[in-house]
Amino acid sequence: MQRRIFARGWFVFLILAGLWSGCAPKRLAPLVAGEQPFVQGDELRAPTLLNVGLAQGRQNLLVSVNGPCLVLDSQSRKKLFRLEQQGGQLQFSRQGDFVVWLHGSVRGKQAGIVLQPVDPDYRLTHDDKDYRGDFLIIPSPKTNGLTLVNQVDMESYLKGVVPWEIGRHGQEELAALAAQAVAARTYTVSHLGSRKSLGFDVYASVMDQVYKGSRHEDPLCNQAIAETHGLVLKSNGRLVDAYYSACCGGSSSRVEKVWPRKGESYLVDHPDSPGSGKTAFCSESKYFHWVETWSGDRLEEILQETLPAYIDYMIQGDRPAWARPMFSPSGSGADPNQPGRLHDLEILAYTPSGRIAQLMISTEAGTYHVRGDRVRWVLVPPSGQPSILRSARFELEKVRRDGRLTKISARGGGYGHGIGLCQTGALEMARQGYSASKILLHYYPGSVLQRLEAQ
Numbered sequence: 001m002q003r004r005i006f007a008r009g010w011f012v013f014l015i016l017a018g019l020w021s022g023c024a025p026k027r028l029a030p031l032v033a034g035e036q037p038f039v040q041g042d043e044l045r046a047p048t049l050l051n052v053g054l055a056q057g058r059q060n061l062l063v064s065v066n067g068p069c070l071v072l073d074s075q076s077r078k079k080l081f082r083l084e085q086q087g088g089q090l091q092f093s094r095q096g097d098f099v100v101w102l103h104g105s106v107r108g109k110q111a112g113i114v115l116q117p118v119d120p121d122y123r124l125t126h127d128d129k130d131y132r133g134d135f136l137i138i139p140s141p142k143t144n145g146l147t148l149v150n151q152v153d154m155e156s157y158l159k160g161v162v163p164w165e166i167g168r169h170g171q172e173e174l175a176a177l178a179a180q181a182v183a184a185r186t187y188t189v190s191h192l193g194s195r196k197s198l199g200f201d202v203y204a205s206v207m208d209q210v211y212k213g214s215r216h217e218d219p220l221c222n223q224a225i226a227e228t229h230g231l232v233l234k235s236n237g238r239l240v241d242a243y244y245s246a247c248c249g250g251s252s253s254r255v256e257k258v259w260p261r262k263g264e265s266y267l268v269d270h271p272d273s274p275g276s277g278k279t280a281f282c283s284e285s286k287y288f289h290w291v292e293t294w295s296g297d298r299l300e301e302i303l304q305e306t307l308p309a310y311i312d313y314m315i316q317g318d319r320p321a322w323a324r325p326m327f328s329p330s331g332s333g334a335d336p337n338q339p340g341r342l343h344d345l346e347i348l349a350y351t352p353s354g355r356i357a358q359l360m361i362s363t364e365a366g367t368y369h370v371r372g373d374r375v376r377w378v379l380v381p382p383s384g385q386p387s388i389l390r391s392a393r394f395e396l397e398k399v400r401r402d403g404r405l406t407k408i409s410a411r412g413g414g415y416g417h418g419i420g421l422c423q424t425g426a427l428e429m430a431r432q433g434y435s436a437s438k439i440l441l442h443y444y445p446g447s448v449l450q451r452l453e454a455q
């Protein structure tokens with residue numbers, strides 16, 4: 001069975017590679033049988049195991065197993081105990097710099113613990129979710145409590161990511177699921193080590209990609225992952241920053257116009273349509289148009305929290321110069337952390353893709369300049385749902401009475417940052433018959449597919 005899946009995956013892979021080779025620069029060899037698929041000296045190695053951070057700072061952790069499982073010392077890999085009992089539970093707590101583990105009357109104390117099912121088909125369960133692979137339990141490096149890490153191979157990890165990131169769909173959308181699998185794999189490989197100081201590679205949340213383990217895998221998503229096994233995107237010899245979001249609202253954006261970071265040749269402003277003047281691929285999305293309306297009082301109340309948080313965000317870390325100025329005080333002693341009465345807000349500049357480049361908010365304390373995607377964190381919807389504004393692609397309408405703002409509406413489009421792949425657009429492209437490689441090339445122009453080499 002495994003051999004058949006592999007053979008099928010390889011067959012589809014060759015088709016994908018064949019399609020891709022028509023668009024790929026000649027410098028990178030097309031991925032076809034019998035040819036060296038990698039540029040010399042530029043090999044990409046697949047990680048043996050990915051470390052996914054499931055929990056941090058937990059005072060206690062409870063893990064159960066559905067088959068025999070080894071308890072190992074994480075440093076020496078020495079076996080400490082073999083748990084035979086199906087449905088058996090292990091409890092963990094922290095004592096100083098050590099992890100205390102407990103099963104019935106058996107207990108121990110180590111610098112770190114690895115739980116390893118005897119058979120890879122067994123699952124470890126935590127917080128009502130099942131996981132493939134092993135668990136690593138360590139003292140949280142930056143806080144009290146324990147950190148739980150799932151050590152899992154890349155392809156198994158993706159099975160717990162793709163259905164949560166793009167949803168569950170039908171056979172006609174398979175190409176979009178395959179494109180999403182490649183984007184998620186590329187994102188993961190390019191972010192390996194980015195959370196090293198926390199003891200893992202990626203968060204299991206929207207901080208990186210949503211990962212919910214193995215219990216609710218989707219057969220079609222699994223097929224899409226198998227058929228793109230090991231494929232990642234590269235551009236100019238480097239892994240692509242494969243960002244994606246739910247709906248671009250009709251046009252994707254250059255990354256440096258939205259976030260304070262440098263640009264990439266494949267993350268550009270371009271219409272999400274087959275040509276200029278054509279209907280956007282994502283136009284049927286329920287997020288293609290949206291409206292949020294605040295009363296003047298409600299927005300003023302929200303800004304008391306979100307404007308100081310924006311100043312905090314800008315001060316923390318090394319934000320580049322494009323993000324200045326942040327705040328101009330109305331007079332001596334004005335405190336940016338106490339905005340006070342709302343006087344006005346005005347969009348000063350848009351990006352070429354129609355997103356907010358700079359929003360000016362005047363209050364009693366002074367004038368705030370909010371840049372790029374951060375406007376979504378400042379103009380929080382009045383209901384608090386979703387927790388930030390759907391996108392930075394909007395226009396403002398204001399109503400005043402006796403000089404006071406009484407009503408503010410944002411009429412916008414799209415959901416998410418709008419950089420890279422548009423998920424609802426990709427699904428529509430698949431329905432219209434575009435292949436996974438064509439979808440990827442549409443959203444990451446100039447990139448090429450490459451296969452990770454197994455370690």
Ligand SMILES: [Zn+2]
Nearest residue numbers: 248272282422
């Ligand atoms: Zn779109």
